[in-house]
Amino acid sequence: MLLRKKLFRSGLCLALLLAFPVQAGKVKWKQYEGKGYLVCDAVLNELNRYDFTHVVFSPTTCAKQIIRHQFKALRQPEWERIEAREYKPLLRYMLSQNTSPLPKGQARNLDDEVEKFIDEGGYIQSWTTPLPEWLMSDIKRFGLRHYEVNKGPLIFARAVSPKLSLNHKKSNDFLIKNCKGLPIVPDDKWVGKIHLANKQLNGPDERLAVYFPGANEQVSFSRYLNSMIEMKDVYIYKKKIYFLDKMGISIYNMDNLTSFGKSFCSIYQEVKF
Numbered sequence: 001m002l003l004r005k006k007l008f009r010s011g012l013c014l015a016l017l018l019a020f021p022v023q024a025g026k027v028k029w030k031q032y033e034g035k036g037y038l039v040c041d042a043v044l045n046e047l048n049r050y051d052f053t054h055v056v057f058s059p060t061t062c063a064k065q066i067i068r069h070q071f072k073a074l075r076q077p078e079w080e081r082i083e084a085r086e087y088k089p090l091l092r093y094m095l096s097q098n099t100s101p102l103p104k105g106q107a108r109n110l111d112d113e114v115e116k117f118i119d120e121g122g123y124i125q126s127w128t129t130p131l132p133e134w135l136m137s138d139i140k141r142f143g144l145r146h147y148e149v150n151k152g153p154l155i156f157a158r159a160v161s162p163k164l165s166l167n168h169k170k171s172n173d174f175l176i177k178n179c180k181g182l183p184i185v186p187d188d189k190w191v192g193k194i195h196l197a198n199k200q201l202n203g204p205d206e207r208l209a210v211y212f213p214g215a216n217e218q219v220s221f222s223r224y225l226n227s228m229i230e231m232k233d234v235y236i237y238k239k240k241i242y243f244l245d246k247m248g249i250s251i252y253n254m255d256n257l258t259s260f261g262k263s264f265c266s267i268y269q270e271v272k273f
Contacts, residue, residue, distance in 0.1 A: 027052035027053065027055070027059050027269050027270070028048065028269070028270045029044055029047040029048050029063070029267055029268070029269055029270070030044070030267070030268060030269075030270050031044055031265055031266070031267055031268075032265075032266040032267065032268045033264060033265055033266050034251070034264055034265020034266065037251075037253070037265050038237070038238065039074070039237045039238075039240070039242055039251060039253075039265075040251055040265035040267070042071075042073060042074075042237070043067060043071065043074065043249070043251065043267060044267055046066070046067070046070070046071045046073075047063050047066065047067075047267065050066060050182055050183075051181055051182075052181075052182070052269075053181070054180040054181040055178060055179055055180060055181070055182070056177070056178045056180065057178050058178070059269050060248055060249060060268075060269065061175070061178065061179070062175070062178065062179035062182050062184060063249060063267075063269075064244075064249060065175060065179065065182075065184050065185065066182065066183070066184070067244070067249070068233065069183075069184075069185040070183055070185075073237060073238075074235045074236075074237050074242075075235065075236050075237075076234075076235065076236075077127040077129070077156070077234060077235075077236055077241075078127060079125035079126070079127050079158075080125065080126050080127065081123055081124070081125055082123070082124045082125070082126055082201070083123060083124075084114075084117065084118050084122055084123050084124050084159070085118050087124055087201050087202065088114055088118075089202040089203060090124065090157065090197055090201050090202055090203060091114055091117065091118075091122075091124060091159060092110055092111075092114050093195075093203050093204060094124075094157065094158070094159045094192060094193075094195055095110060095113050095114060095117065095159060095192075096110055097193065097195070098192065098193075117159070117161060120161060120162070120163045121161065121162045121163065122159060122160065122161035122162075122163070123159075123160055123161075124157055124158070124159055124160070125157065125158050125159075125160055126155055126156065126157045126197065126201065127155070127156045127157075127234075128153045128154070128155050128156075129153060129154050129156070129241065130153050130154075131151055131152065131153055131154055132254060132255070134255075135221055135224065135225075136149070136151060149207060149210060149221070150199075150206065150207060152199060154196060154205070154225075155196065155197045155198070155199070155201070155205065156194050156195070156196060156197075156229075156234060157194070157195050157196070157197040157201070158191060158192045158193065158194050158195065159191075159192040160189055160190070160191050160192070161189060161190045162188075162189050162190075163189075163190065164187070164188075164189070164190055165190065168187065168190055171187075172186035172187060193229070193232070194228075194229050194231065194233070194234055195229055196208060196225060196228070196229055205225070207221070207222060207225055208222055208225050208226055208229075209222055210222045227252075228243060228254065230245075230246075231243035231244060231245050231246065231252065232244055232245055232246040240253065240254075240255055241253075241254040241255070242254065248266060248267075248268065249266065249267040249268070250264065250265065250266040250267075251264070251265050251266075252264055
């Protein structure tokens with residue numbers, strides 16, 4: 001619940017930023033919450049190195065591209081490429097979660113989408129990391145010591161395609177025209193949302209849906225796993241794992257239960273005229 005409230009506040013801040021174009025003025029980035037966390041301080045300092053004065057609309061959109069492509073200290077995990085044709089069930093599942101609207105009158109055919117994705121050079125990336133200890137202690141905390149939960153590693157997966165959609169190309173054009181004066185690197189490939197896959201790499205991690213015995217309610221263990229894959233990107237900073245959310249510039253720490261729920265920081269823009 002706490003995480004949802006923070007995501008709502010982050011989304012509200014971003015909605016306000018998007019609603020009003022930035023006029024001529026000095027953009028200064030500040031922390032809305034989470035002061036004192038190394039990764040947040042580092043991102044804040046990185047953004048304040050750049051001059052956002054000439055940005056036409058929504059500096060936040062430009063800032064997220066800078067974080068992804070220019071801030072070298074925040075690195076991507078060591079994604080491993082695996083051939084999509086060998087793992088069609090996993091690819092089918094991941095593409096089924098893509099909720100992009102279809103052209104009017106067109107019905108969805110996932111089998112055709114899978115084949116087209118592969119024929120156009122699409123592939124899957126996976127990255128494995130140990131299961132955080134605090135997630136297992138969460139099971140014990142609710143008195144579920146005898147409830148069988150797989151203690152294996154977390155396997156993150158995502159679909160990647162070298163072919164950009166028309167909407168993605170328009171988004172790149174918008175970034176170039178909008179983020180004037182900034183070293184923006186347009187996306188050169190489509191990267192899908194992150195998922196948690198099972199050990200066999202043929203579907204979702206079963207631990208995403210662990211319920212209390214005899215109840216229709218997920219244990220917080222599963223809710224936290226689902227919260228991870230609701231994020232936009234996963235990064236590593238000083239050997240720790242962080243998530244960047246889809247909305248504004250908000251960063252979550254996967255280190256332990258307390259920090260993932262509370263050690264949260266959000267960075268926003270302040271415009272001085």
